[in-house]
Amino acid sequence: MMEFMEGSHAVAHAVKYCRPQVIAAYPITPQTHIVEALADMVANCHLDAEYITVESEFSALSACLGASAAGSRVYSATTSQGLALMFEVCFNCAGMRIPVVMSIVNRALGAPLSIWNDQQDSISLRDSGWLQFYAEDNQEATDLHYLAYKVAEDRNILLPAFVCFDGFILSHTYEPVDMLNQDQVDSFLPPYSPVQRLDSEDPMSFGLFASPDYYTEFRYQIDKALKDATKKISLAGKEFGEMFGRDYSEMVEAYRMDDADCALVAMGSICGTVKDAIDEMRKDGKKVGLLKLRTFRPFPEKEVRKALLGVSRVAVLDKNISLGAKGAVALEVKDALYGSMIPVFDYIIALGGRDVRKKDIRSVVDLAEKGKGDLFYGLRQEVLE
Amino acid sequence: MALGLGCSAKPGKAKENRTGSWRTFRPEFMHEKCTKCGMCTQVCPEGCIGEDDLGFPVPDYDYCKGCGLCVEECPSQAIEMKKEEK
Amino acid sequence: MTGETCHLFEVGHRACGGCAAALVARTILDAAGKNTIVVSSTGCMEVFSTPYPETAWNVPWIHSLFENNSAVASGIVASLKKQGRKEKVIAIGGDGATFDIGMLCISGAFERGHDFLYICYDNEAYMNTGIQRSGATPYDASTTTSPAGKCSMGNRRPKKDLPMILAAHGAPYVATASVAYLPDLKKKVEKGLQTEGPCYIQVHAPCCTGWGFEGEKTMNIGKLAIETGLWVNYEMEDGKVTRAKKVVRKPVEAYLKEQRRFRHLFKPSRNEAEIAKIQAIADWNAEKFGIDIKLKK
Structure with missing residues (x-):
């Protein structure tokens, strides 16, 4: 009900x-x-x-x-x-x-x-x-x-x-x-x-x-x-x-991934915003899709590899950081794609409650297209000076 | 044999560890002095002193570590430590 | 020959010869019977009784962590209640687990009033890790982290008064006992199990390895602690001391000089000032609990 x-x-x-x-x-x-x-x-x-x-x-x-x-x-x-x-x-x-x-x-x-x-x-x-x-x-x-x-x-x-x-x-x-x-x-x-x-x-x-x-x-x-x-x-x-009526047989959920050129990978509520952003970007002709992880342990390595093997680049949205290395999801995704030559870019985003809007998702996709990744997204200018 | 799930175990296995091999001195029980008071049975940290049919204490040398607590506590001096001969 | 023994705490455990903690474990189970679930903290007793797969426990037994046995016990009590089961629950911990690292969990469990019995085997230091000082280590005892030396007389603080702290939580039954008086310990375990609510028994458990005496002297050392007034066996019901073992007291040095951990009080020379301080602790205990038997002259 x-x-x-x-x-x-x-x-x-x-x-x-x-x-x-x-x-x-x-x-x-x-x-x-x-x-x-x-x-x-x-x-x-x-x-x-x-x-x-x-x-x-x-x-x-x-x-x-x-x-x-x-x-x-x-x-x-x-x-x-x-x-x-x-x-x-x-x-x-x-x-x-x-x-x-x-x-x-x-x-x-x-x-x-x-x-x-x-x-x-x-x-x-x-x-x-x-x-x-x-x-x-x-x-x-x-x-x-x-x-x-x-x-x-x-x-x-x-x-x-x-x-x-x-x-x-x-x-x-x-x-x-x-x-x-x-x-x-x-x-x-x-x-x-x-x-x-x-x-x-x-x-x-x-x-x-x-x-x-x-x-x-x-x-x-x-x-x-x-x-x-x-x-x-x-x-x-x-x-x-x-x-x-709600099927959870897949540990991942692919959204508009069939012909995607750039795949975003994310977990949790951010996926809703990402889906909306993708719909907008698709209207603009950008071939973007989302691979949502519903399970992180066990890590669905095979599903992730299968879903991502056809794309040109992967942008991972990590709401965490393994300090001194990268976001934990990106590390797993890279491992799943090992040997494929598909570039995986990591974006540390939405930490400590910072809001993520559709335009931020667009920016992430733009950064990935420019080959810029493995960074904290949207940092205040003062820490960069 | 399969391992116990989550490092669990059924009882009974400790018995396989025969701690009697640790012993360098061995308590000898002299029934002629024994009053069957049960002190040795009570104080044995191994719990390895039982009784025979007549009520005299009988140590299980498979497990007795030879600590000498029974000798020390026996009110009748009915137990003596002797050097273990192996 | 019918020398077969059958204790709920099984032979084959790896405690040192003359170990008081092993005697405590066996006595607890002899008193409690098979309808008992035991929760052990990490420590000597846990380690010497359960190297996989050789458990010495013939009752249901669980070990989780060093500091959480009373929280685990809380869960077990709740679970049994929900299932309508009647087993008794005993949590056992050493003094490190009880006085120090497990204090939060014990306080919580006692405040909530779960029906279980907590038994601390008190050997007055962290023995499993190599005789380090705990909150139960007595004044002037030399341990590996409170060593006596040129500018130290050993442990600088008296024992934490845990029985009083737990009585203040509203525990209906709190008692101290000693491995030197096993029938008394047994009775107290039975009483603790019969009393509804969280009960506490603190058992003096002299450690031959950690305190420095021969294993055959375990009971003697325990008796001397009581005979000098440095350990008092008493019972508290609903916060009031109802019984305390009376003695004809001996001077504290009768107890101190038998142990390596107090050797620095006597060698190279006798330290009258420090021994007097320890005597004062015994005198205070004697007055507080009224344990002195007055001999007629």
Whole structure:
């Protein structure tokens, strides 16, 4: 049913329909509206879950880890500094194969302090073993939560998942969203059935330490499960499409790419602006297309290579920077295109909430055509003097 | 054999590590002095002192590390440390 | 021969000979029984009991990180509640995990009132990493990061009073215990498990390797700590001290001189001033808890 909702509330409702049994979260802007809405649902018996009001994000994820290990479906949400505080637990969840699903309401990382959007927070956890989904709009933001639980809890995957969507730009914006109902979600997402759990009837030890004889093999298994998730995402995305009409079987989405000369690559809400800009540029005869990444981990290397092999140049819009190197998305795209001779230009853009307009997208395409790239886009003149 | 998911393990494997090989001194139990008070069983950090049919303490030398705590705590001086002969 | 032993904490663990922490682990499980889930912090006990795949735990057991065992326990308690399960939850940490790095998580979990028992095995320094000072290290103890030297007498601060801090959180049951009195420890574990809400037991666990004494003396050292008044075994119910073990006190040097970590107080020469300061700590404990048995003359 189409509903006009704030992004955070739409996500909170999607989470409710996933029937989490334990929720542990700590307030941080711009995530708060989600957890407030969930707390309200619990307080009014609309959601039958244990809600733990932890004293930090570090404890939020730790509590989720414990609750999941004991056999419950769990949920948390955070952003930016909160995610940074969870760093250690993030690696732990993946290593212990704990399928937490966590919303990341993307926000810049300090210093300087900024409450506004970019994707530095989740990108910085790219090596932690979590699945990473990125939503373009609030429809995807809700749908990807169902998909995330389905894949994360799959018995052959058992890895935690971030569902990332841009802070304020999506979280605090009202949009029409086709909300599924409880029965629909139940038919797609079965109750969590743990492969192993803390249970005195069948006592097991979790989180042993690994000597050099074993450590590499455990890391290999996490990597393998994450790469195997590619297939699971595709299957679950297809099933979702068959049931509800929105197909997520591809981890990337190509927009006007068929005859594109210049391909833009981006993730998240910026893709909406890019699509509008492309429509305008197309009217002017510029053959520009967009390759949107909906999944960053596992990285859809084959899909990216296949989609981009026909173009003359690639312009990547990175809302993050691996300081001292390049934007994280550009690095992956270059790797996917290795050996192809297609130039990949990187543009660090929209950091710390700086607005991106259609004319900025046009400028990026112009820069790429001139062969100018690997730069911070739109810097204030004073830092260049 | 498949590895335990996420570095998990079923119980029972610690037993394969026979810590008795660490021992340089070995506690000898003298039943004639023993009052079966159970102190040695209680204080053994390995938990490797059991009982025989008559209630006398019996150490499991596969695991006894020879720390000597039982000797020290025995109120009847019924345990003595002897140099391990291997 | 029927010498078979069957403890929930299994033989084959890699603790040092004479290890108090191993005794604590076994005693806790003997008291708690099999219907118990244990959450361990990173530390000596975790490491010596769980090198993959050789776990010594015959109850469900989980280790996540150094500092988060009470947060993990919070999640487990919530999960069990949601599932209608009745297992008890015990979090175990060393003094580093408890007094220092895990303080935030413990404070949060106690304030929220989860029904679990936190047990700290207190060996008064970071033993797993090589005997570094913690917030539980006693006054004047020499550790590898508070070494006694030409211009230092070792650790400059007294122990943090964690039992009082947790009692102030509203913990219904807080107790101290010692590895030297195992039946008492067992009773306290049982009581902590029976009491609803977050309970705390701090167990004095002399470490032969870290403190510098022979492994066979573990119990003796523990007893001397109590007999000198440097460690007091007491119970607090709803914030009030309800019981404390009384002793005929010995001078503190009876305890100090048995350990390498206090050797600098006696060699090259006896440091009366410092020993007097430690005696004052014992005297203060004795007065605070009223532990002195007055002998009739």
